Structure formats: C-alpha cells, structure tokens
Amino acid sequence: MEADIFDYHKEEDSLDVESFQGERRKLIQPTSLKDPTLEKLKEVLVDWINRTLKQEHIVVQSLEEDLYDGLVLHHLLSRLAGVILAVEEITLTSSAQIHKLELILGELDKKLGLQDSSLIKWNVKLIHNKDLLATIHLLVAMVKSFQPELDLPPNVKVEVVIVEVSSSGIKSDVQIEVLTEDRETASDSSSNPEREDPIEQLLNLEAHKVNTVKKAILHFVNQNMVTMGLHVADMDKQFADGVILLLLIGQLEGFFIPLFDFKLTPVNESEMLHNVTLALDLLNDTGLTLPNIDPQDIVSQDTAATLKVLYALFKKHKGK
Template identity: 80%
Template structure:
C-alpha cells in the first residue's frame, strides 16, 4: 500500500508538485478494510441510518457513496435533533453540495459539542471526497450523541497510512486509529452522561416506584399550568402535540412564545412535530440539552422521551 501511494504522488510531483504542497492524507490500509470488525461496524451504521430514515423512504447502501452530497446527513440531523436547516433538498452541483455540507457540519459540530477543531476528525472536503475514515468517525460521533444506547461493535481499530506532501518530498507513517473502544471502557468518542440517564434507570425499577416519580412530575406540571387554567391528566399523551410543553416552558422561564411561532391547535403530525421541535430548540437555548431526545418520539407518545424532557424541567425548576 505504501509503495502504491508513493508511486501515485511521485507521478503527480513530476506534473505539478506545487499543487500538492502541504497536502495531508490519511488512508485506511487495504488489510484493515477487510477486517470483519470494520465490516460489522459499517453494516451497523448503515442499518441505523436506514431505520432512522425509514419513514422518509431513504435507503443507504454504501457509507462511501451515499453521504457525500449532504442529503442523508441533512435528514439525519432533522430526525435526530429536530433541526431544519435552510438548505436545498437536492444539491446537484459540487458548489451546492459543498455549501450544504458546510451548513450541516457547522450545526452538527455545535450539537456534538465540538467547537475545538483539533477534536474533529472530519471536514467538508473529506466528507465530499467520500473519505471512509472521516465518514465513520462522524457517524459514530452522531450515534454516541443522539442515540447512546445503540450498540455498535466494540474495539474496532484500523491501520491508517498518514501521508504528507512537502517541497522536500513525501513523508508517511502508519498508525492505529480507534473507531470504537472496548465496550468496558465506555464511550469511544464523546463522554455521554446519557448512558446513565436517570429516566432510563427509573423505568427499570418496579412499577410503583415509576408511578411515584411520574406523580411528582405531574404535580409539578399542573402547579405551573394552573394559572393558565390548564391541567394535565395523561402525561403520556397530552404532551404529544407540543402545545402544553411550549406553554409550560414559557411559564417556567417567564416569557411568552408568540402564537405565530407554533400551532396552537395542531391537526396533523407535521404540525405536532413542528411544535415539539420548537420546544426542544427552546430548551437547548436555555441550557437544557435534549440532544438524545428525538422530537418524533414525543409525537409518537414515547414514555421515555416525554419523561426525559419533563424530568429535565422538573429538576431545574422544582425549587423555584
């Protein structure tokens, strides 16, 4: 592999060495590409993407070929974080694709808590150039952030050839790159407190203990909604359209969310999803990170997702 790389760059050097000055490339060794662990990781990521985007009729077959233009990443971000970015649905030209990726990756890096560029193992150019290493790093980071309970194959490592072109020639070295760590050592990219989410732990307890906590949260909700003449009787269902959730956040924070920003009487799933997405965005803005909660889950009356949001509010405002 190293020999082929050297030959390739030397041929280019005879044409125009300046065109490659300062270029650094990191390529997975062919032997690692055949590693069964890497194959299982790729299959797991493809399966995760396809399950997440099933309702949107998007099917991914290859991580290298299907993510470079930003369409899949755009829909993943929308589904997982409820983020709707002002980018065109189908970017057909290279310029349009690069712009779309720039907007998407900027938002993703912010959601992943990676403003420090030295922590980021992907960029616009790498993703658009179908770089498998960068694409996998990005997807693993997204899984760890948005769905930390998803089991990815542990202890996946690859041999990577790092090549740098300079005026003095070509330098290269081989290093081991960790894609996922041993399952006993915790998260492989981000530290996820979500792995010990109190609500997920709670729901593993006896039913009467779960009901006790739910009653306490319900009392907290109704106490704060009473001034508006509203009362919640069914926590699992009444938050699905996002209306009461938005009103509750406004009450707790002491601000009014303009009625034109959301649907006060939503009549379909799209309007409900808009409301819930707006509510989660507001929570993120006030410092309650709900990155592990998918807006669609709340609309679908998922008990765990709804409780996570309400518990976060309860935990912050119960003493006020």
C-alpha cells in the first residue's frame, strides 16, 4: 500500500500534502485514469456540455481544466435550470473564482435536491482545485437530474486512494468508487428479480472479461469430463445437442442416465431438443432452479442460456 501511494505521489507532482492537512482526500489511482470506461464517460460528459452550451459558443475540452473557475457551471445552471446568478462572467483571481463557485454550487445543490451534505461528493475547494473525481460526480448528478434521458456509460468504477494527513503522518487506503451505476441495478430490481442474473451482467462487460469467465467454466467442465475421455473446446456448439450436458450432469450429481433415455448421437433438432429438455428436467429434479431457460435456446447455441446452465452447475459443484 505504501508503495502505491509513493507511486501516486511521483506521478502527481502537483500534490501538496500540506494543502489538505487534517482532511481526507480521494485521489484516482493512475492506473484507473487510463481505464477505457472512464475515458468514455469523460468524452460523453464533454460532448454533453458542448451541445448544451453551443448557443453560448462555449467549448470545453478538458473536465479537469475547464470547469474550475465556475464559468461553465454557471452557464449550465442557467441553461438547464433557468437560474441566472448575479456573478461576474469572467473571474481572474482565485478568491473571486471561489466566491463565484460558492454561489453556483449552493444553488446547484438545491436544484439537485441534495440537502444532506453527506450525500454530496463535491465542494467548492475540490472543484476549484480541479479534482476530477469531484467534477465527474457533480456532472453525473446534473445529468441524472436535468437530462435523465442522456445515455451515460454504465457501471463506470475507478480505484481511488483515500489519503488522510495528520500530525502523526499519512494514512492511506484503496477503495472502489462508483461513478455510474449499472443500468440494471439502477432500475427497480426488487420488482424485476431476473435483472440480478449474474450472467446477464457478465455479458454486458468487455469481451475479454466474458472470455475469462467462460474459460474458468470450461476448465471446470473438462476437469469433470476427463475420466470419460471427453474434452469441450467450444461451449456454445458442443452443448447444443444435450449429450455432453447430460453426461456432465450425471457425473456431477453421481447418477447414471440410461442410454435409452436420450439420443447419444442425435441426428436432427428434434432429438437435440429432447436431450436438452431431459437435462433441464433432471436439474430441476435435483433442486437446481433455472428460471427463464428455454431448451430451444441451448439448441440454438444461445450463449447466455448455455452459460446460465453451466454457471449454475459450476456454482453448486466447484468446491466439491
């Protein structure tokens, strides 16, 4: 941990420890600054600001550099909420900028309905100090309140180091900070329990993350099929006829499925459908509930359906 904070200080030469003596400060880790999802969120926010303020001929290029003095935020407040404050248009001194931000953020917090200060993840000092984390939190809150139809990149998270400076030294901790929620979890999941399905969430991630999970499940499958001389290389295709799925279920659950109950070498879709239906019925009999899985989906090589079945088996038997 100490090495991490040392590396951070090396990369952020502008960090002044004395400037937040006695405070807790959140700083985005340098590795997270390069995260593609964060870059995409920044691009969307910059584009949103520029489209919103096009008539004012204001062009923002950097969230870190262009919002600290209050000019852009004041114009956004005017355009989105119809609030025009009696403040200077251009402020050159630090004290004037801070005074302007105090008025703007005070009005913004009211418009955003944030009366509880514990819920506010930004303040005048952070915005004026060009704190990217606080600036993004503020802009995301403004989008949600004033233009909820704007499609922000979902599930954007960054790793932050929390630094606390006191007379006894520096304490630090690393946490994950959520900038935007997952689209599914942001909705009312209590009335839509199927939205909590981990496979559906997995398939919304980057391709390399999906492949990593698929490889782990395939490794689990092949570990249990090796005694039968079978090997699975293509998850979608090799489970479509139901044969390997049935053999895997028998192997994991410890029972023998008579050969006359299924088609060992199915020659058409009807026989494949028979096998998969039998497999799902057997899983249901063992108490493994698989809601919203249609046998036809697996026969049709639907990745999500196949993954749901295999993940359920993996979750149940991986520790045995």
